[in-house]
Amino acid sequence: MSRYNNIVVLTGAGVSAESGINTFRAADGLWENHRVEDVATPEAFERNPQLVQRFYNERRAQLLNGIKPNPAHLALAEFERTWKGRFTLVTQNIDDLHERAGSRNLLHMHGELLKIRCRKSGRLFPCRQPVASDQACSCCGQMGNLRPHVVWFGEIPLYMEEIEQALSDCDLFISIGTSGNVYPAAGFFQVAKGAGATAVELNLEPSARGSHFDRALYGPASQLVPRFLQSLTGS
Numbered sequence: 001m002s003r004y005n006n007i008v009v010l011t012g013a014g015v016s017a018e019s020g021i022n023t024f025r026a027a028d029g030l031w032e033n034h035r036v037e038d039v040a041t042p043e044a045f046e047r048n049p050q051l052v053q054r055f056y057n058e059r060r061a062q063l064l065n066g067i068k069p070n071p072a073h074l075a076l077a078e079f080e081r082t083w084k085g086r087f088t089l090v091t092q093n094i095d096d097l098h099e100r101a102g103s104r105n106l107l108h109m110h111g112e113l114l115k116i117r118c119r120k121s122g123r124l125f126p127c128r129q130p131v132a133s134d135q136a137c138s139c140c141g142q143m144g145n146l147r148p149h150v151v152w153f154g155e156i157p158l159y160m161e162e163i164e165q166a167l168s169d170c171d172l173f174i175s176i177g178t179s180g181n182v183y184p185a186a187g188f189f190q191v192a193k194g195a196g197a198t199a200v201e202l203n204l205e206p207s208a209r210g211s212h213f214d215r216a217l218y219g220p221a222s223q224l225v226p227r228f229l230q231s232l233t234g235s
Contacts (some may be wrong), residue, residue, distance in 0.1 A: 004232070006086040008170040008197075009076065010188055014177020014204050016093050018070045018222045021063065040152045049133040049144060056148040057130040060113055064128060069101035072176070075226035077102035082233070088166040090159075092178065092185055094150055109157040109185065115149035124149055157184060167191040173199045174228075177221050180207030189213065202228055 013021075038044050039055040069077075080087045080103055089106045091098055094113040098106050116127040120140045127149075137145040151157050167173065173192035180186050189199045189212065201213040202224045217224050 004085060004172040004198075006088075006166075006170045007083070007172045007174065008088045008090065008166050008188075008192065009174045009176060010178060010185060011076075011089065011091045011093060011098070011176045012178030012185070013093060015070075015072050015091075015221050015225075016095055016097055017177070018072065018220060019095075019097055020067050021093075021095055021097075036153065040150075041154055042152055043154075045147060045152075052148070053131050053133045056113065056150065060128065060130075063095050063113055067095070067097070069097045070222045072221040072225035073097050073101035073103070075229050079229045079233075080105060086166075086169070088163075088170075090163055090166075090185075090188075092182070107159040107163060109151070109159055109163060111148070111150040111158060113148070113150065116146045117149040119145045119147055160184070163188070164191065167197075168195045170195060170197045173197045174202065175200070175207070175213070176202045176225060178203070178207060200228070 034055060038048070039052050045052045076089060076098065080089065087105055089098060089103050090109055091106065092110050094108065094111050096112065096114050114127055115124050116131055117124050118137045118139050120137070120142065123139045125138070125146075131146055131148075134143045135146055136143050167188055168191060170192055173189055175189060178185060186208065189201075193199050193212075198215070199213045201207060201216040202221065203216070203218055204220065205218055206216065217228060
């Protein structure tokens with residue numbers, strides 16, 4: 001444990017999959033039976049805001065209907081609580097399962113499903129109810145200005161400056177449940193390695209960059225994550 005002072009963890013869809021949230025894209029290229037181009041781009045929202053809002057309303061309802069953090073989420077939160085060094089959790093997931101498990105130093109690089117954003121002011125609002133495409137925004141009063149607080153394809157991920165700073169300072173980087181196909185997250189291990197960090201992959205199967213990690217363990221996140229974190233503490 002004394003070997004590491006600054007740990008950065010990246011989590012992807014594989015962490016939330018065991019809680020019942022479907023991974024981002026199925027083998028047929030569809031996301032929840034929709035083409036990504038139809039529901040996850042700025043152009044899709046401009047073209048058909050009704051479809052996009054309905055899609056995220058359904059995802060929001062799914063998240064709020066019995067979905068709970070699994071042992072991987074809980075283990076990360078407990079590790080953060082007891083860890084004496086710096087700990088940064090970066091997630092590609094838009095659910096709130098890390099927060100519900102107790103994680104605090106958390107960066108949602110792809111946004112948050114339970115928030116909406118005014119396209120004019122950028123102001124964020126909590127959101128646990130369906131959003132209509134013609135709903136008036138409470139800050140600007142205009143209809144149709146509220147959009148999901150989700151980073152779509154073609155948009156820049158959030159908190160990149162903070163993430164890059166944490167990676168450049170870390171001495172242990174742990175990638176959990178990610179495919180290694182989506183940039184910039186796919187390149188995070190390279191930044192960490194360039195800073196001299198040890199890079200570890202915990203995944204259901206090898207990612208696109210799996211062979212480049214210093215250590216790799218494969219299996220369900222709910223089993224691997226608690227076991228690996230316990231090995232760091234010696235418990």
